[in-house]
Amino acid sequence: MVGNHAxxxxxxxxxPQILAVFPITPQxxxxxxxxxxxxxxxxxxxxxxxESEHSAMASxxxxxxxxxxxxxxxxxxxxxxxTEMFYWAGGQRVPIVAAIATRAIAEPWSIWxxxxxxxxxxxxxxxxxMAENVQDAYDLTIQAFRISEDKRVLLPVMIGFDGFxxxxxxxxxxxxxxxxxDMFLPKRDYNLIDxxxxxxxxxxxxxxxxxxxxxxxxKAMDRAKEVIEEIAKEYEKISGRKQYGLIECYMCExxxxxxxxxxxxxxDAREAVKRLRSKGNKVGLVxxxxxxxxxxxxxxxxxxxxxGVIVFDRAYSFGSGGVLANDVKSALxxxxxxxxxxxxxxxxxxxxxxxxxxxxxxxxxxxxxEERWLYE
Amino acid sequence: xxEIPEYIKNKRxxxxxxxxxxxxxxxxxPIPKELDLLLEVMGKKTVLVVPASCTTVIMGxxxxxxxxxxxxxxxxxxxxxxxxxxxxxxxMRGDTDAQVVVWAGDGATGDIGFSALxxxxxRNENILYVCYDNEAFMNTGIQRSALTPYGAWTTTxxxxxxxxxxxxxxxxxxxxxxxxxxxxxxxxxxYQEKVKKAKGIQGFRYIHLLSxxxxxxRFDSKYTIEVAKLAVETGVWPLFEVINGEFxxxxxxxxxxxxxxxxxxxxxxxxxxxxxxxxxxxxIQEAVDEMWEYIKQLVKK
Numbered sequence: 176m177v178g179n180h181a182x183x184x185x186x187x188x189x190x191p192q193i194l195a196v197f198p199i200t201p202q203x204x205x206x207x208x209x210x211x212x213x214x215x216x217x218x219x220x221x222x223x224x225x226e227s228e229h230s231a232m233a234s235x236x237x238x239x240x241x242x243x244x245x246x247x248x249x250x251x252x253x254x255x256x257x258t259e260m261f262y263w264a265g266g267q268r269v270p271i272v273a274a275i276a277t278r279a280i281a282e283p284w285s286i287w288x289x290x291x292x293x294x295x296x297x298x299x300x301x302x303x304x305m306a307e308n309v310q311d312a313y314d315l316t317i318q319a320f321r322i323s324e325d326k327r328v329l330l331p332v333m334i335g336f337d338g339f340x341x342x343x344x345x346x347x348x349x350x351x352x353x354x355x356x357d358m359f360l361p362k363r364d365y366n367l368i369d370x371x372x373x374x375x376x377x378x379x380x381x382x383x384x385x386x387x388x389x390x391x392x393x394k395a396m397d398r399a400k401e402v403i404e405e406i407a408k409e410y411e412k413i414s415g416r417k418q419y420g421l422i423e424c425y426m427c428e429x430x431x432x433x434x435x436x437x438x439x440x441x442x443d444a445r446e447a448v449k450r451l452r453s454k455g456n457k458v459g460l461v462x463x464x465x466x467x468x469x470x471x472x473x474x475x476x477x478x479x480x481x482x483g484v485i486v487f488d489r490a491y492s493f494g495s496g497g498v499l500a501n502d503v504k505s506a507l508x509x510x511x512x513x514x515x516x517x518x519x520x521x522x523x524x525x526x527x528x529x530x531x532x533x534x535x536x537x538x539x540x541x542x543x544x545e546e547r548w549l550y551e
Numbered sequence: 552x553x554e555i556p557e558y559i560k561n562k563r564x565x566x567x568x569x570x571x572x573x574x575x576x577x578x579x580x581p582i583p584k585e586l587d588l589l590l591e592v593m594g595k596k597t598v599l600v601v602p603a604s605c606t607t608v609i610m611g612x613x614x615x616x617x618x619x620x621x622x623x624x625x626x627x628x629x630x631x632x633x634x635x636x637x638x639x640x641x642x643m644r645g646d647t648d649a650q651v652v653v654w655a656g657d658g659a660t661g662d663i664g665f666s667a668l669x670x671x672x673x674r675n676e677n678i679l680y681v682c683y684d685n686e687a688f689m690n691t692g693i694q695r696s697a698l699t700p701y702g703a704w705t706t707t708x709x710x711x712x713x714x715x716x717x718x719x720x721x722x723x724x725x726x727x728x729x730x731x732x733x734x735x736x737x738x739x740x741x742y743q744e745k746v747k748k749a750k751g752i753q754g755f756r757y758i759h760l761l762s763x764x765x766x767x768x769r770f771d772s773k774y775t776i777e778v779a780k781l782a783v784e785t786g787v788w789p790l791f792e793v794i795n796g797e798f799x800x801x802x803x804x805x806x807x808x809x810x811x812x813x814x815x816x817x818x819x820x821x822x823x824x825x826x827x828x829x830x831x832x833x834x835i836q837e838a839v840d841e842m843w844e845y846i847k848q849l850v851k852k
């Protein structure tokens with residue numbers, strides 16, 4: 176299946192009641208698939224054909240508040256247009272699942288892949304996960320509903336998966352049977368609309384208390400780290416596929432230098448590691464599967480014996496640095512580990528295993544850099 | 552306790568409150584009364600969706616709310632869409648008799664939320680959308696909106712607005728939705744009749760309620776009803792309803808097709824029109840007369 180269809184299939188199995196999606200490349204074929212599932216009766220849900228992404232998130236927010244399991248998907252400009260409602264849903268801590276087919280932000284116009292849209296939501300109080308391949312996108316979607324609705328968490332969850340590279344690429348996919356998904360995803364138990372016990376959902380809050388709500392959200396985000404790992408373990412049992420909740424360490428045990436990245440190009444980095452290892456180099460790879468909450472503690476633990484980390488970023492904080500690189504530097508503060516930042520693949524610029532290999536070889540030869548753009 | 556005299560009952564002096572007092576509305580603000588009258592008809596199984604507006608404040612903070620029904624707050628542009636998701640889920644979960652009402656100001660309706668409103672109307676979502684129109688962004692401190700009338704002073708039109716009010720009820724009529732009506736707090740029976748009718752209809756229903764605002768319109772808070780009444784009597788605010796495309800005038804507006812009080816009687820009570828020139832008043836009068844010519848054609852249809 177292609178990535179868009181894999182996510183749509185996972186959504187069908189999760190049985191949401193209300194969906195609202197607005198078309199945007201490269202997400203659109205997922206919307207079409209979902210419409211097909213609903214039309215043919217394979218998914219008993221309502222798809223609200225909204226007039227904008229802002230309304231897509233607003234309408235599923237309304238449905239979620241009244242107890243529905245909900246889903247939406249978007250990309251790039253659509254995600255930006257949704258921004259206000261994204262924060263709204265995160266602030267209210269309503270369980271919602273959204274899939275983001277990552278894509279560069281205009282202008283200049285680009286329909287191609289990078290992570291600038293995805294990382295723009297990092298402070299919206301959403302759990303953010305990122306898939307490496309189509310299988311990952313499917314597995315993460317099923318787990319996202321469970322994480323989002325977990326009583327210890329109650330936060331919306333987004334799944335990022337690279338536009339075109341995953342959304343439109345056919346890969347072999349193992350799916351769970353419907354009964355297994357039903358058992359894994361218990362009936363949703365979250366509702367704020369009770370006519371016998373009416374509440375004011377999202378009113379003005381006095382300065383004395385606002386910070387308390389935010390502190391509660393922070394604690395939920397912290398708790399989510401454990402919950403994500405726990406749910407990944409359980410999913411591993413039912414699927415028979417190795418799952419990595421927060422991060423995956425590939426050949427890290429004796430590694431002196433590691434790549435760190437998230438998204439589809441983790442596959443390229445993996446290939447580069449294999450090639451470099453075959454030449455006798457002690458290198459490894461850390462894949463960030465959960466970007467928020469950021470797996471700080473795990474990173475510190477797993478990287479304690481490496482000499483350097485090369486962070487590959489597909490998104491940039493202008494005037495500051497690579498978005499992932501900044502997080503990694505902050506996590507490894509005072510550890511003495513060299514963190515080098517590579518900015519590449521912006522706006523769909525091709526990156527191959529060779530690119531990873533070349534950068535690593537230079538580092539192994541003793542070259543050091545703070546930040547480097549692969550723009551040629 | 553002695554029996555309540557029949558004449559008091561008839562005057563509806565003693566009645567249950569459907570929206571509680573002691574809320575944060577300004578003196579003379581019609582919104583609490585408008586909500587009270589609305590909820591009396593709509594009943595307890597109603598959800599209010601409230602976008603950023605005066606009502607956001609009136610609904611209270613985390614310590615309590617004057618609303619006896621669930622309220623879902625919305626950012627400025629989200630109300631019609633939030634309501635779309637809400638009613639569908641309420642139906643999905645079996646609450647088929649529940650009502651979803653958007654209670655939105657004119658800015659959230661005719662400006663920033665217009666796309667969502669138009670979208671929800673086009674999809675014929677099963678919601679009642681009430682625009683309480685106080686003719687400017689009042690909650691932020693009297694800034695002009697698309698629904699501020701010609702000539703009115705606001706903090707962003709210090710010399711008076713030069714553009715005309717966006718004719719929202721007519722625009723909604725052109726969406727061919729099952730029910731469109733205008734209403735006024737000065738004609739509460741007419742207003743409640745319309746809410747009652749809307750309640751009984753499936754699909755997208757729209758009621759546009761002119762809501763005089765003492766601080767924003769610059770009149771003494773004791774004149775709220777007087778101002779609302781004159782808006783209708785001068786023809787500035789015609790009361791009508793459109794059921795499945797059929798237009799009809801209601802209440803006193805039925806008698807105003809040929810003869811109305813001059814608009815100056817409405818304008819002169821309000822400080823926001825204090826600086827109007829003779830020419831401006833003429834322009835406003837002509838615009839009102841022109842609108843009534845249009846209404847005449849709608850009535851004939």
